[in-house]
Amino acid sequence: MEKTGAEILLQTLREEGVDVIFGYPGANSLPIHDSLNNSPIRHYLVRHEQAAAHAADGYARATGKVGVCMGTSGPGATNLVTGIATAYMDSTPMVVLTGQVTTELLGSDAFQETDIIGITLPITKHSYLVSDPGEVESTVKQAFEIARSGRPGPVLIDLPRNVMAAKCEQSGVKNIAMPKKRHAGNKKNGEELQRIATYMNRSERPVILIGGGVKLSQACEELAGLIEKGNIPFVSTMMGIGSVYTLNGFNLGFIGTHGNELANRIVHDSDFILTIGARFSDRSTAIVKEFAPLATIAQVDIDPSSIGKVITADISLVCDIREALTKLTPLVERKERSGWLKRIEKERNALGKDRSMKECGPAGAFIRDVQTAMPEKTIAITDVGLNQIWTVRSWEAKTPRGMITPGGLGTMGFGLPAAMGVKIAVPDHGVVVFTGDGGFFMNIQELATISYYNLPVKIVVFNNGHLGMIRQMQDLFYGARFTDIELGDKVDIVAVARGFGIQADKVSVENSGAGIEKMCSADGPFLLEVVVDPDTYVFPIIPPGMSNIDMIGGRQG
Amino acid sequence: MEMRERIIAILVSNKPGVLSRVTGVFGRLGYNIESLCVAETISPEVSRITSITNANSDFIEKVKKQLNRLVDVMDVTELIPGQSAQREMILIGIDLDQKDRTEIVRSIGMFDCKIISMRSNYCIIQVAGSREEVETVINFLRPFGIDKVARTGVLALRYKDRSS
Numbered sequence: 001m002e003k004t005g006a007e008i009l010l011q012t013l014r015e016e017g018v019d020v021i022f023g024y025p026g027a028n029s030l031p032i033h034d035s036l037n038n039s040p041i042r043h044y045l046v047r048h049e050q051a052a053a054h055a056a057d058g059y060a061r062a063t064g065k066v067g068v069c070m071g072t073s074g075p076g077a078t079n080l081v082t083g084i085a086t087a088y089m090d091s092t093p094m095v096v097l098t099g100q101v102t103t104e105l106l107g108s109d110a111f112q113e114t115d116i117i118g119i120t121l122p123i124t125k126h127s128y129l130v131s132d133p134g135e136v137e138s139t140v141k142q143a144f145e146i147a148r149s150g151r152p153g154p155v156l157i158d159l160p161r162n163v164m165a166a167k168c169e170q171s172g173v174k175n176i177a178m179p180k181k182r183h184a185g186n187k188k189n190g191e192e193l194q195r196i197a198t199y200m201n202r203s204e205r206p207v208i209l210i211g212g213g214v215k216l217s218q219a220c221e222e223l224a225g226l227i228e229k230g231n232i233p234f235v236s237t238m239m240g241i242g243s244v245y246t247l248n249g250f251n252l253g254f255i256g257t258h259g260n261e262l263a264n265r266i267v268h269d270s271d272f273i274l275t276i277g278a279r280f281s282d283r284s285t286a287i288v289k290e291f292a293p294l295a296t297i298a299q300v301d302i303d304p305s306s307i308g309k310v311i312t313a314d315i316s317l318v319c320d321i322r323e324a325l326t327k328l329t330p331l332v333e334r335k336e337r338s339g340w341l342k343r344i345e346k347e348r349n350a351l352g353k354d355r356s357m358k359e360c361g362p363a364g365a366f367i368r369d370v371q372t373a374m375p376e377k378t379i380a381i382t383d384v385g386l387n388q389i390w391t392v393r394s395w396e397a398k399t400p401r402g403m404i405t406p407g408g409l410g411t412m413g414f415g416l417p418a419a420m421g422v423k424i425a426v427p428d429h430g431v432v433v434f435t436g437d438g439g440f441f442m443n444i445q446e447l448a449t450i451s452y453y454n455l456p457v458k459i460v461v462f463n464n465g466h467l468g469m470i471r472q473m474q475d476l477f478y479g480a481r482f483t484d485i486e487l488g489d490k491v492d493i494v495a496v497a498r499g500f501g502i503q504a505d506k507v508s509v510e511n512s513g514a515g516i517e518k519m520c521s522a523d524g525p526f527l528l529e530v531v532v533d534p535d536t537y538v539f540p541i542i543p544p545g546m547s548n549i550d551m552i553g554g555r556q557g
Numbered sequence: 558m559e560m561r562e563r564i565i566a567i568l569v570s571n572k573p574g575v576l577s578r579v580t581g582v583f584g585r586l587g588y589n590i591e592s593l594c595v596a597e598t599i600s601p602e603v604s605r606i607t608s609i610t611n612a613n614s615d616f617i618e619k620v621k622k623q624l625n626r627l628v629d630v631m632d633v634t635e636l637i638p639g640q641s642a643q644r645e646m647i648l649i650g651i652d653l654d655q656k657d658r659t660e661i662v663r664s665i666g667m668f669d670c671k672i673i674s675m676r677s678n679y680c681i682i683q684v685a686g687s688r689e690e691v692e693t694v695i696n697f698l699r700p701f702g703i704d705k706v707a708r709t710g711v712l713a714l715r716y717k718d719r720s721s
Contacts, residue, residue, distance in 0.1 A: 117574065121581055126628040146628060179570045182632040305622035
């Protein structure tokens with residue numbers, strides 16, 4: 001039976017398990033939208049393509065499945081770019097579909113033509129221009145395989161309109177071969193595993209550093225097993241938060257610029273760090289030459305390019321994390337480590353004295369109150385800025401997917417659309433997004449999408465009338481010469497939300513109980529504007545060019 | 558760290574757009590490509606890229622890892638002088654007068670060169686050899702007035718591939 005390219009596309013997407021596409025149609029993607037009429041795949045119409053990409057990203061982070069977004073050619077495709085880059089930096093599995101002008105018009109500066117493959121080369125794992133309907137099936141299958149295998153990431157498929165409209169015999173499907181890597185696999189993995197175990201067993205002050213890769217390889221349980229067996233304290237990067245949840249005092253928090261002081265100090269003191277699925281971003285290490293000066297560093301990662309990129313690993317293992325942990329745990333001996341654990345406890349108590357700043361002040365208390373009021377199974381999504389740091393430090397991520405944040409790219413405007421994607425992905429979970437007035441305005445149009453589909457997303461907008469984190473930097477590092485950071489208080493955010501058809505209320509951060517109650521008990525979406533003093537910052541913080549133990553607002557010496 | 562020429566051989570799928578992905582990696586890491594040679598291998602679906610970059614020793618590790626992330630890259634190897642044969646071919650166009658003509662024809666025999674076109678006022682000479690040999694010929698011919706030079710860039714093959 002003859003099928004069009006678009007029909008084969010949608011059928012293959014179904015076979016890959018796709019149930020949702022976030023998108024925005026245009027002239028060159030019409031054959032696909034036309035075929036969606038006869039497909040069980042649900043298409044969510046966003047109000048800007050950037051939101052489609054963030055929503056697909058949120059969907060993927062909440063489920064571990066590949067998120068799918070779609071835009072038309074030209075501006076539709078370029079609007080996706082920020083969302084693709086966000087997914088790329090945080091290794092989110094995503095397939096991006098873009099409409100394209102017909103093949104005979106390619107390269108002619110046709111209406112709404114843009115070289116989206118060229119534009120996205122550095123921010124995609126791979127990309128395809130499909131030139132024959134017979135190639136659609138194998139291309140899509142390969143794209144999904146690439147998006148979710150190894151270190152996951154976004155893959156773009158550019159789909160010219162005539163290829164989508166053209167018919168072909170399904171029996172004549174052309175197979176696009178996947179190039180085969182030579183020299184695949186590391187023969188020495190067994191030796192390296194043994195070396196890691198030997199170091200771990202010998203070390204007096206070991207720490208495990210958990211990166212986002214642990215969640216991506218669904219190795220959280222295996223890691224919890226290793227931590228328990230070896231009696232090993234752990235820290236995480238911001239992307240690794242929530243990978244292992246324990247109340248036994250082994251969780252020291254996350255490291256880096258805005259991280260927990262305890263985590264930063266213990267890493268600095270450690271003599272062995274087992275790094276799992278982390279890439280030592282500059283936000284995690286602060287200045288590299290002073291990062292963990294006493295420690296032997298072992299690094300396990302699926303991506304060879306992550307190893308030794310920033311920090312030289314003394315032992316490295318290129319391997320799927322789950323596989324590595326399954327083999328490593330039996331080799332690791334149980335140790336009492338009483339001296340090390342006592343020292344950590346002492347440090348924890350010493351740092352615990354001044355809790356007011358460390359617990360993110362009234363904003364932190366507010367976030368904890370929201371978590372208490374929301375159902376147990378709730379996912380928190382952050383935007384970027386002070387709201388992000390307050391949330392990642394105050395929201396207790398009890399499951400690996402319990403908190404979602406754009407760590408690598410730091411994309412303002414991520415929160416609101418990502419929250420839509422999360423809610424659509426896991427409708428039985430509570431979903432709350434914490435955003436600031438800055439990031440909220442960047443994708444404010446998505447209130448219309450949330451309202452249209454009546455998605456019960458709880459939206460918290462911290463409003464300090466400023467770009468708070470930039471204000472903090474100007475205050476601390478630029479002699480308090482404030483410039484270009486004031487957003488003002490002219491906009492009635494509650495009225496705006498209501499105008500979009502969303503219930504809303506406004507409270508101050510110190511006096512927010514009734515507002516939280518109203519938000520959490522409301523049916524459907526609800527926006528809570530939370531007024532915050534612009535002088536409320538995040539402390540402690542590592543200034544640029546300093547090491548992880550030189551935190552402003554931290555303990556001295 | 559020592560700056561020197563590093564030769565890298567990259568096997569890639571012979572498809573549109575692959576070269577720009579590969580060269581994009583060099584550019585993003587801040588390396589200039591001094592010479593580049595691309596052509597189909599014995600299997601038509603695979604192309605061999607041979608490139609030269611002036612770089613420190615950490616370049617190889619970095620560029621290898623980044624190139625290996627590309628789906629269309631199948632293999633990346635450094636070709637080390639002494640362990641690989643390296644050749645380059647160039648075509649040299651020279652404006653002639655009668656006096657030069659006889660001298661060029663006479664002296665060209667000293668080198669491993671070939672005159673592949675000779676007109677009354679212009680000749681094209683083909684030179685193939687190691688980088689040094691090729692440079693020697695260019696330097697010798699320079700006083701005769703070189704009009705244009707086209708170089709293939711260096712090609713290299715390992716003497717014996719240990720992994721095969």
